[in-house]
Amino acid sequence: MANLEVAIGSLTLKNPVMLASGTSGSGEELHGLLQLDRVGAVVTKTVTLEPREGHPPPRTVETASGMVNAIGLANMGADAFIAEKLPPLVATGATVIASVAGFAEEEWGELAAKMDAAEGVSAVELNLSCPNTGEEKLIAQDPAQITAAVSKARAATSKPVIAKLTPNVTDIAGPAVAAADAGADAVTVANTLQALVVDWRRKKSRLGAPQGGFSGPAVKPHILYLVNRAAAGVNIPVIASGGIMTVEDVCEYLCVGASAVQIGTATFVDPSAAMKILDKLEPLLVSLGAEKLADYVGSYA
Amino acid sequence: MFQENLIVGSNENVTGDYYLMHLEIGEREEETAIASAAKPGQFVQVRVHEGTAPLLRRPFTFYKARKRFFEILYKISGEGTRALCRYNKGERVDVVGPLGNGFTLVPDVDEHLLVAGGSGLASMYLLSRMCGRSPAKTVLLLGAQNKDDVPMRRSVAQDFDGLAIPIQVWTNDGSLGNTGFVTKALEKILQDAAKMRFAVYASGPIGMLRKVAELTTPFGIPTQISLEQHIACGLGVCEGCVVKTKDDSGSGYAYRKVCSDGPVFDPAIFEGYWDEIVEP
Numbered sequence: 140m141a142n143l144e145v146a147i148g149s150l151t152l153k154n155p156v157m158l159a160s161g162t163s164g165s166g167e168e169l170h171g172l173l174q175l176d177r178v179g180a181v182v183t184k185t186v187t188l189e190p191r192e193g194h195p196p197p198r199t200v201e202t203a204s205g206m207v208n209a210i211g212l213a214n215m216g217a218d219a220f221i222a223e224k225l226p227p228l229v230a231t232g233a234t235v236i237a238s239v240a241g242f243a244e245e246e247w248g249e250l251a252a253k254m255d256a257a258e259g260v261s262a263v264e265l266n267l268s269c270p271n272t273g274e275e276k277l278i279a280q281d282p283a284q285i286t287a288a289v290s291k292a293r294a295a296t297s298k299p300v301i302a303k304l305t306p307n308v309t310d311i312a313g314p315a316v317a318a319a320d321a322g323a324d325a326v327t328v329a330n331t332l333q334a335l336v337v338d339w340r341r342k343k344s345r346l347g348a349p350q351g352g353f354s355g356p357a358v359k360p361h362i363l364y365l366v367n368r369a370a371a372g373v374n375i376p377v378i379a380s381g382g383i384m385t386v387e388d389v390c391e392y393l394c395v396g397a398s399a400v401q402i403g404t405a406t407f408v409d410p411s412a413a414m415k416i417l418d419k420l421e422p423l424l425v426s427l428g429a430e431k432l433a434d435y436v437g438s439y440a
Numbered sequence: 441m442f443q444e445n446l447i448v449g450s451n452e453n454v455t456g457d458y459y460l461m462h463l464e465i466g467e468r469e470e471e472t473a474i475a476s477a478a479k480p481g482q483f484v485q486v487r488v489h490e491g492t493a494p495l496l497r498r499p500f501t502f503y504k505a506r507k508r509f510f511e512i513l514y515k516i517s518g519e520g521t522r523a524l525c526r527y528n529k530g531e532r533v534d535v536v537g538p539l540g541n542g543f544t545l546v547p548d549v550d551e552h553l554l555v556a557g558g559s560g561l562a563s564m565y566l567l568s569r570m571c572g573r574s575p576a577k578t579v580l581l582l583g584a585q586n587k588d589d590v591p592m593r594r595s596v597a598q599d600f601d602g603l604a605i606p607i608q609v610w611t612n613d614g615s616l617g618n619t620g621f622v623t624k625a626l627e628k629i630l631q632d633a634a635k636m637r638f639a640v641y642a643s644g645p646i647g648m649l650r651k652v653a654e655l656t657t658p659f660g661i662p663t664q665i666s667l668e669q670h671i672a673c674g675l676g677v678c679e680g681c682v683v684k685t686k687d688d689s690g691s692g693y694a695y696r697k698v699c700s701d702g703p704v705f706d707p708a709i710f711e712g713y714w715d716e717i718v719e720p
């Protein structure tokens with residue numbers, strides 16, 4: 140038996156396979172298709188202080204081995220989430236990581252404080268990188284803003300804080316270091332890639348919004364590169380998110396330095412993808428000679 | 441909601457671009473949980489291809505559902521449905537369902553009017569059977585561009601023959617049945633028998649659904665329409681499939697999810713928003 144446990148700050152996850160934010164709702168919708176208490180953690184859909192209606196449809200377009208979405212961070216707001224969605228999810232026995240996004244600097248502290256008080260939330264992921272808010276520049280593209288947001292959240296909660304970064308930067312090491320220095324317990328690499336899907340006849344976006352975020356298996360080689368760069372730059376765990384479909388994809392990420400992974404678009408393709416991966420991960424690590432997960436993480440030459 | 445790996449019993453051309461796929465449970469099992477729970481108007485998310493292109497599942501409504509199998513009636517309209525039609529007898533297909541809210545039987549009416557456009561016929565067989573359980577008469581109005589878009593052939597035709605309900609076929613070019621829009625037929629029926637109590641159920645292109653709603657909702661005729669939009673998860677988790685509707689108070693608007701709030705809706709909620717709903 141290989142030990143699959145992984146530590147994110149003070150939190151120990153039973154295994155490194157999480158469900159990514161925005162692709163598993165509040166978890167509960169997947170009940171029956173997936174044992175939520177088996178995955179390492181469920182990262183819930185990003186919530187903001189106020190409810191957001193999101194972008195006009197269409198909101199998703201399939202592309203070659205991937206998809207582009209412009210959901211626009213549609214959510215019911217942090218308070219409604221905590222009151223309505225969180226309790227049934229916690230009742231399933233799942234380890235819950237709550238994803239939040241602020242706009243003004245103070246909001247990161249307010250949101251982290253709400254999640255600090257929320258029973259059943261084990262950690263907070265800061266979505267510094269949503270490409271769908273209409274902001275010109277993403278917070279995760281600006282180390283100064285990363286520092287500000289992470290510091291505010293860090294001060295407001297004793298629960299582990301994870302900074303989710305954007306792949307849309309020239310060098311991911313800068314943002315990763317900024318997050319670590321500001322007190323993040325881990326970084327997630329990465330959110331979706333900024334993308335266009337074009338209706339050239341109508342000379343318009345195929346989405347209701349002018350642009351969207353690109354995800355799915357097509358993005359994996361690029362995110363592997365970023366995870367490897369980030370892992371070399373920081374001493375905190377790097378959580379990989381990008382195009383994972385199979386256990387082999389997970390091993391690629393672990394090998395280049397990820398301590399844990401998140402399953403996103405794959406859940407749409409196969410709602411039980413995370414469980415299928417988990418079934419195979421432990422025996423696979425054993426066959427690779429690893430007694431514990433950490434033996435294999437970062438083993439890439 | 442269940443995920444099952446079912447066996448293709450058959451996957452045959454019905455006519456033109458239409459195919460009928462029969463998916464059944466293995467010999468050793470009693471029933472497919474999906475088929476056993478299926479209601480008219482609900483749908484399944486089908487993994488049309490094992491690889492990554494096409495990537496996402498494709499949604500199809502239940503054409504027929506029994507204990508040990510269900511069938512989908514689909515039209516080839518792109519890469520995903522083309523991949524689906526390549527499955528051979530004996531191969532396995534991964535399916536998730538039943539999903540969404542289907543049609544509900546309207547009580548205390550004289551006649552159930554079923555209006556289908558093109559591939560909208562797919563949900564009408566189960567629906568007709570459900571309506572057949574009420575004492576009211578059931579009539580099917582089937583519209584299409586032309587005769588190639590009327591999948592009322594082979595086993596589908598036999599299935600509907602078995603129901604023994606009146607069926608009117610309307611094609612825009614008159615190549616089969618009556619000439620004109622199927623909604624014209626609906627309009628005439630509603631006018632000719634203004635005293636009858638009708639319930640209307642419709643599935644088809646957005647334009648047809650809009651016309652149906654305009655003919656029924658102002659007159660308080662109970663109506664249910666099945667709407668299609670691009671589906672990513674099909675499970676209500678991604679917020680991707682929304683359409684703009686009136687909100688619950690009726691004073692503002694709200695986005696509702698086709699996959700989990702629908703796909704069957706009361707069309708009254710779209711009043712004022714039809715122009716913003718695009719054909720997927």
Ligand SMILES: Cc1cc2nc3c(=O)[nH]c(=O)nc-3n(C[C@H](O)[C@H](O)[C@H](O)COP(=O)(O)OP(=O)(O)OC[C@H]3O[C@@H](n4cnc5c(N)ncnc54)[C@H](O)[C@@H]3O)c2cc1C
Nearest residue numbers: 499500501514515517518519520521559562668669670720
């Ligand atoms: C709830 C529901 C039930 C449906 N039931 C049936 C049925 O029983 N029989 C049938 O023939 N068709 C049905 N459809 C439509 C069917 O899902 C699409 O025709 C199919 O997804 C097209 O895929 P494609 O790859 O062949 O086409 P493409 O156009 O190449 O597909 C590209 C993308 O657009 C989406 N898309 C394209 N057309 C539609 C559409 N009309 N509705 C939703 N998404 C679309 C696809 O899912 C895919 O993500 C249903 C749609 C919905 C939403």
Ligand SMILES: Cc1cc2nc3c(=O)[nH]c(=O)nc-3n(C[C@H](O)[C@H](O)[C@H](O)COP(=O)(O)O)c2cc1C
Nearest residue numbers: 159160161185208266330354355380381382403404
């Ligand atoms: C439809 C959709 C919605 C998403 N919503 C969120 C979100 O609310 N918050 C967030 O941090 N990431 C969100 N993401 C990004 C995913 O969590 C993930 O980081 C990204 O899709 C890359 O991983 P994948 O290729 O495995 O999907 C969303 C992705 C998709 C496809």
Ligand code: FES
Nearest residue numbers: 672674676679699
């Ligand atoms: S398709 Fe994901 S919520 Fe409807």
